Amino acid sequence: MRAKIEVFLKEGVLDPQGETIKRALYTLGYSSIKDVRQGKVFYIELKDKNPQGILEEIARKVLANPVIEDFRWEVER
Amino acid sequence: MRAKIEVFLKEGVLDPQGETIKRALYTLGYSSIKDVRQGKVFYIELKDKNPQGILEEIARKVLANPVIEDFRWEVER
Numbered sequence: 751m752r753a754k755i756e757v758f759l760k761e762g763v764l765d766p767q768g769e770t771i772k773r774a775l776y777t778l779g780y781s782s783i784k785d786v787r788q789g790k791v792f793y794i795e796l797k798d799k800n801p802q803g804i805l806e807e808i809a810r811k812v813l814a815n816p817v818i819e820d821f822r823w824e825v826e827r
Numbered sequence: 828m829r830a831k832i833e834v835f836l837k838e839g840v841l842d843p844q845g846e847t848i849k850r851a852l853y854t855l856g857y858s859s860i861k862d863v864r865q866g867k868v869f870y871i872e873l874k875d876k877n878p879q880g881i882l883e884e885i886a887r888k889v890l891a892n893p894v895i896e897d898f899r900w901e902v903e904r
Contacts, residue, residue, distance in 0.1 A: 774889070780885060782873050782874040791835070796859050796861055801859075808860075
C-alpha cells in the first residue's frame with residue numbers, strides 16, 4: 751500500500767527557503783507569484799492493510815517537528 | 828489562487844535520505860514500512876486565473892532538476 755505524508759511549516763513560521771524561491775521567481779519575470787512556501791513530502795510503501803494509525807504516528811513522532819511543523823497524510827492505493 | 832508543486836526523484840534514482848528514514852523507522856519498530864522516498868513540495872500563492880502554464884513552466888525550469896527529478900502540480904482553489 752502506498753501513502754504520502756506532507757510536512758510543512760505552520761502558518762506564521764518564517765520560511766527563508768520559500769522566500770528565496772519567491773524572489774528568484776520574481777527576478778526571472780514571474781511577477782504574479784505572491785508567495786512560496788516549501789515543505790517536505792514522504793512517499794511511503796507499507797505492508798499494513800489499515801495504515802491510518804501508523805501514518806499518523808510516524809508523521810507526529812518522526813517526520814514532523816510539532817513545534818514548527820504541521821502534517822497531513824493520505825493513502826494513495 | 829493556491830497551487831502545489833511536488834518534486835520527487837525519478838524511479839531508479841538513489842535516495843539516501845529516504846533510505847536513512849526507512850532504516851530509522853525500522854529501528855524504531857515500524858517494520859511494516861517497505862520503502863520511503865523523500866520529495867519536496869512547494870505551496871504557491873499566485874494571482875493568475877489560469878495558472879496551468881506558469882506552474883508547468885516554473886516546475887520544469889526552476890524547481891525540478893529534469894535529469895533526476897519528476898514533478899506534478901495541482902491547483903488547490
